[in-house]
Amino acid sequence: MTRLLTPSPSDPAVAPTADQLRAQVGRLFGRSLYIRTVDTGSCAACESEIRLLAAPHYDLHRLGFFFTPAPRHADLLMVTGPGTTGMAHALRATHAAMPDPKVVVAVGACALGGVYRQADDLTHGGVTGLLPVDVLIPGCPPSPLALLQGLLVAVGRLAERIEPARFRIEGAEAP
Amino acid sequence: MTAPRDGAPQPAPLGALRAAVPTAPCRSGGPGVVAVALSGDQMETAVHALALSGGARLADLFALPAGDGLEAGGPELALHLVYALDHDQTYCRLEAPVTGPEYARLSDAAPAAFVEECEIYEQWGIRPAGDKHLNRIFLSPLAAAPLRTAAPVTRRARPGPGEVRAPHVVQGEAFEFPVGPVRGVAQESLYLGLVTTGEELLDAFLAFFHKHRGVEQQLRGRSPDGALFLVERTEGPGAVGNGLAFARAVEAATGMVPPVAAEATRLVALELERLYNHAAATAALCQATGLGVGQAQAEILLEECLRLNAAAFGHRYLFNVVAVGGVRRGCDAAELRRRLPVLCGELRRVSGALLATNSHVDRLEAAGVLSEAAARRLGLVGPVARASGLDLDTRRDHPTGPGPAGRLLVPTRSTGDVLGRLQVMLAEIDETERLITDWLAADAVLPAVAVAVAPVPGSEPGTGVREGLGWAESSRGESLAFVRLGPDGRVVAARQRPAAARNWRAFDDALRSRNVFTDVAIIEASFWLTVAGYAR
Numbered sequence: 106m107t108r109l110l111t112p113s114p115s116d117p118a119v120a121p122t123a124d125q126l127r128a129q130v131g132r133l134f135g136r137s138l139y140i141r142t143v144d145t146g147s148c149a150a151c152e153s154e155i156r157l158l159a160a161p162h163y164d165l166h167r168l169g170f171f172f173t174p175a176p177r178h179a180d181l182l183m184v185t186g187p188g189t190t191g192m193a194h195a196l197r198a199t200h201a202a203m204p205d206p207k208v209v210v211a212v213g214a215c216a217l218g219g220v221y222r223q224a225d226d227l228t229h230g231g232v233t234g235l236l237p238v239d240v241l242i243p244g245c246p247p248s249p250l251a252l253l254q255g256l257l258v259a260v261g262r263l264a265e266r267i268e269p270a271r272f273r274i275e276g277a278e279a280p
Numbered sequence: 281m282t283a284p285r286d287g288a289p290q291p292a293p294l295g296a297l298r299a300a301v302p303t304a305p306c307r308s309g310g311p312g313v314v315a316v317a318l319s320g321d322q323m324e325t326a327v328h329a330l331a332l333s334g335g336a337r338l339a340d341l342f343a344l345p346a347g348d349g350l351e352a353g354g355p356e357l358a359l360h361l362v363y364a365l366d367h368d369q370t371y372c373r374l375e376a377p378v379t380g381p382e383y384a385r386l387s388d389a390a391p392a393a394f395v396e397e398c399e400i401y402e403q404w405g406i407r408p409a410g411d412k413h414l415n416r417i418f419l420s421p422l423a424a425a426p427l428r429t430a431a432p433v434t435r436r437a438r439p440g441p442g443e444v445r446a447p448h449v450v451q452g453e454a455f456e457f458p459v460g461p462v463r464g465v466a467q468e469s470l471y472l473g474l475v476t477t478g479e480e481l482l483d484a485f486l487a488f489f490h491k492h493r494g495v496e497q498q499l500r501g502r503s504p505d506g507a508l509f510l511v512e513r514t515e516g517p518g519a520v521g522n523g524l525a526f527a528r529a530v531e532a533a534t535g536m537v538p539p540v541a542a543e544a545t546r547l548v549a550l551e552l553e554r555l556y557n558h559a560a561a562t563a564a565l566c567q568a569t570g571l572g573v574g575q576a577q578a579e580i581l582l583e584e585c586l587r588l589n590a591a592a593f594g595h596r597y598l599f600n601v602v603a604v605g606g607v608r609r610g611c612d613a614a615e616l617r618r619r620l621p622v623l624c625g626e627l628r629r630v631s632g633a634l635l636a637t638n639s640h641v642d643r644l645e646a647a648g649v650l651s652e653a654a655a656r657r658l659g660l661v662g663p664v665a666r667a668s669g670l671d672l673d674t675r676r677d678h679p680t681g682p683g684p685a686g687r688l689l690v691p692t693r694s695t696g697d698v699l700g701r702l703q704v705m706l707a708e709i710d711e712t713e714r715l716i717t718d719w720l721a722a723d724a725v726l727p728a729v730a731v732a733v734a735p736v737p738g739s740e741p742g743t744g745v746r747e748g749l750g751w752a753e754s755s756r757g758e759s760l761a762f763v764r765l766g767p768d769g770r771v772v773a774a775r776q777r778p779a780a781a782r783n784w785r786a787f788d789d790a791l792r793s794r795n796v797f798t799d800v801a802i803i804e805a806s807f808w809l810t811v812a813g814y815a816r
Contacts, residue, residue, distance in 0.1 A: 141465075144491070146490075146812075148812045149468055152468055153597075155465075156466040157586075160576070160580065160583060161580050162580065174464055187493065189490060189492060190420065191489050192490045220513055227494040228494075
């Protein structure tokens, strides 16, 4: 019987994106970029896909990404769901607690405004009206590979913000 | 099954109902459904009669505008009670008008109705008689009361929210430990107020309103296909179960009969959904007990299940497979034949290893115990109910189309603990594999890219208002849907009752059964419910 429990370490679909991500995160963040997630009314499928990023097939940790429950440790905020009014305050508070520089990634069709198209008294119809969103990852739900590609874009955005604020040794010449 | 005629033998609960309210008109509400129209003062009598008869399980309670809900000038409300007569393969739908701001209190005779009584108050502003406190379900404390309703109904005089809510009190040595609504990584938003004196859990307050999206209100005015799009996205990991229930409700309302092969194809999708959900629950249980190796192995199998879904039906979570009147996609049977036995074999191997790991099993035994009496009282469904000893399965008790009627093995346990729930789920995987293999062997499914949808009988304008009830056994248990279509074929009113909406009400009971803090994650994983399905 074929054994499934040994996923190939170089899955041809995942490997190119993963290699780019590994290089970027290694160079810019010393292999230590922390992600916080917030659900604002998703159907739980996006959550399932995000959880699978840490599972053996994708193994986000080997690329230098980690999930953190503490927003104060987080560099990147992944938001799912159409932005329910019940979660608006918690979402803004989580975002405010994250230190700068930070990026916001809207994950999935609901967050992008494709499912609950209009804002009403229960949802904002998407998260773009609630927070300044930097990266949009489409898909219903986006597959883990789509999430990896979205993270690659997000890391680029974060890098643009980090470069000007890079720590400089006193007395050294400016780059 | 059609409505019982005079002189024909009747199921016992229906007989008791007819004896209690002999004047109430009784008609067929579609295949396997009996609809009974009650007057306002007959409702309490009927509920008592059904509660005493035994064999009638209150499956849902909701309020909708009375009549067709279309006439101008103020529709009154009607209460709808859906009883499952599981031994008689029948659903009984009672409808009774409500004229004032109050109606007879039903939760005394049928305790399973309490959550819905609270929900109806928030939606429509009517409440059960008496001074019983209601709980907060969907209405955020920040939102104005009540929610979006038909304009004439909001003119109803109603008591202010402060007077009806149950007080949120924590006394003595105990304190409330708040968890959420922003919880762990990639967990759904939910507020858990864990009441404790330090280690043992004494009580829990749960708040679901953060995720309330008002899906049922959003369904109004959509075409059945457009509504199905949203129904599937109400609870992603239950898309097939809930979508199938909704599609069947529309089919019952319009008289559509899906082609046999299409019905078999969507049942294959339903079983695949069960397979990946049970694998996901196994992974979550390992994560909760800190068993890293088991978690990694179960997650590999979960990913393989999702990839099999994508290979067979084109979507990892099986969205867009079910259509009203059939299926939107066929199934790649060759791929299923090739990969399913390997996958199920590996699942069996991993689950066998998990059940032989004492450090894992010791954490599951006697955790989160639910008695059979509690499960029956609260009207639970699915693996949670079966692990507490209730022998319920909609696939067997309310068969539709070419389902596995009569020969479906329904595993049950009597322990009611987390281990029992895991054992039930693992046993269901075997049954799922057998069913899919049988359908594939009989060449009963549609080939890939085939689309099969029944023609719509009587869809011409002017056919009047039509109503239908649909159901399916999702991986979490019985999923129900009720739909009312207008003369133009669009949805006038709809009700969704995913299994999560039923089973969350037992979660705090399970927490209170002599557990400690670290058991919360274990019990939550064993229920394997979604907040999205409850806070729809």
